[in-house]
Amino acid sequence: MNVSVRLFVGYFLMLGLAAWFVLNIFMHEAEPGIRQATEETLVDTAHVLAELAAPELIAGQIADGGFARALAAARERSPQASIWGVQKDRIDFRVYITDRQGRVIFDSEALALGADYSQWRDVARVLKGEYGARSTREQAGDASSSVMYVAAPILRDGQLIGVLSLAKPLSSVLPYIGHAEQRVKRAGYILLAASALIGVAFSAWLSWSINRLRNYARDVSEGRKADPPTSGGRQFSELARALALMRERLEGKQYVERYVQNLAHEMKSPLSAIVGAAEILEGSPADGDRRRFAASVSEQARRLQGIIERMLMLARVEQLQAPEEAVQVDLGELLRRCVDERSLALQARQVNCRLAIDKPLGVRGDPFLLQQALLNLLDNAIAFSPTGGCIEIALRHHEQHAEVAIRDHGSGAPDYALAQVFDRFYSLPCTASGKKSSGLGLALVREVARLHAGEADFANHPEGGALARLLLPIAGAG
Known part of the structure; x- marks a missing residue:
């Protein structure tokens, strides 16, 4: 199985898993989401009806007044509404009103007149001054028979005189839930199909780009003249240019x-x-x-x-591939010797040098080359320090490496120069003289670090100045 097919299979499996995960979550959240939206609408409606019922409840005409007649007439209506593909032909609601003791004094369906509803959650919570709602199954074991109830207080001059509860059967919203699930499934299948087509196109493009690189590498290995392919995307173009550069360097010309x-x-x-x-x-x-x-x-x-x-x-x-004379080197002692050697240069610039050594750290390497690398870092810090400034040198344990950090308090390096400071002959004007150095010091530091399986880096310090680091494996670490 080639790499393009593997990428396509992996891509499709990840996409399929993500699609299944999203669809599965939506399918489980569709019903609760619609129930929550329905409950929110019932809250608004219950409070409106409570305000409409208040005058007749105060007058003692709630059972045979205009409110009761309006509800009865509304239940006889046939909306003939098509809502997102679902036909609605009748009004599905029930309204009952209880007095301050929780006894039913009005029921739009005449099912519970005189019943004590003071213990039902919707009525009981409103009587306590809280938000009241409940969901009750008409038939035990049948989730589709559930009915949502939302209650609202009926007030007179701010005092509670009754509770109005509005009921909505879940069966009236189940068609919308089913319709939403079908639409999501259909969209999911379309998404998977479109993703598969995109994956096929991507795999074909990837195979074409890889084959061009392969053919170019074969031409180079067989000594034929060939131009690196520069199409197929930025990464492939960069890879082709890297292969061309490698070819030139292997030939030694460039x-x-x-x-x-x-x-x-x-x-x-x-x-x-x-x-x-x-x-x-x-x-x-x-x-x-x-x-x-x-x-x-x-x-x-x-x-x-x-x-x-x-x-x-x-x-x-x-x-060199390894140090010629690898011995145990005490970096703390080597740093002290380097500072002593540059004492005259430090005095000439009136620069103070602070050396902080956490604990003795030893590395295995060539002491002469390591000293030259440290001297170059120190020379660089002196050259770019302001007169009367300070250089901070720290030796500390960093994971499995000994870290030498040398910070000056100069102006730092321009952002454009940070990526080039280790290049041969690249230099910036020194603070002291305004002249450029040979541009070989930091290049030597990087090569000495590489020779000792370490690394060197250079950056501007967040608080000002420049920070150069040399990291070397601690002797016996790892």
Whole structure:
């Protein structure tokens, strides 16, 4: 069974289960929902009838007055109403009125005159000043014989003088319940059929897209020239481009080309500065200019030296699959040594460095490379810290990793740069000098982290500044 068929079967099973679940819930909720809507209508009607009956109850004419005649005439009507496909030909209701003691003094069907209804829930609750309603089966064991009763108080000057109850048999609303269930079932079947057609179309499209990718991969593996398919959706297009990129990297062309181009670009600026300064120095400038241009030559030479050294180190680290000299390294001690080495740079910028170590944490790795990675993170924090600022370094246990977090209190990195800070030669102007660095420091940090089965990340801190983290597996963890 291919992947498209599997996806279609899984999709249809999930959809079918969801449809069954929804339909099943609706079928169980249809009757209660209609009963609730009916009860709400009965409440309104009962209160209206109670107001109409009040004058005749006060006058003692409730049994033979206009209210009784109007109810009798209404029961003789034939509405001839078609309601959502259900024909209604007669009036289905019963009204009875009790006095303050709960004794029936009026019954539209003359079934319970003189009976004591004070214990029935609809009457009893209204006599207590509460909302009264009940549902009673006329025939035990037959749910369809249930009758809903809703009561309303009859008042005179705010005082209770009687209770009017309005009854509606459930059998009169059962046709609407059945009709609603049939409509829902019909809609459910249509939904399942439409979903099946959509699933078939989706599976066919997926098979077509996968087959194009498969054919492209075969062409590449057999050395034939082929263009990656770019249709079939964004994910398939991205996958095709990823395959093309993988092909280029396996051939080694793009990697070498970009490496050389970036290196040439980064070396071009300091070399131009050195050549320009040398030309000026050849012309015997004044002593002040000579010292300034000589200092520029020295500065640019050191920059070139730094780029070359970092490039060589980065290239060496990228080729390694594991640390060459893996030993037990105390990260707390290594951090203290790094801070000591950068003490002059910290003093020059008047930056305070706070080191917080929860407990000694050891990792297994190359101490030189780990030190270089930590120094690069610290150098980056110093470069982007404001004069007189503070750098916070924390070493703590994070799940199965030792986490080194270095936070500066500078302006942070622009959002557009966050995804590129670990790329080779990508750099931002430093806070101290306004100049860009070699752009190789964080790239080396990421490669050292990868070499030690860890990871590195960089983000803006919610309270300001930037936060760089290096996570390394704790020795013996896992």
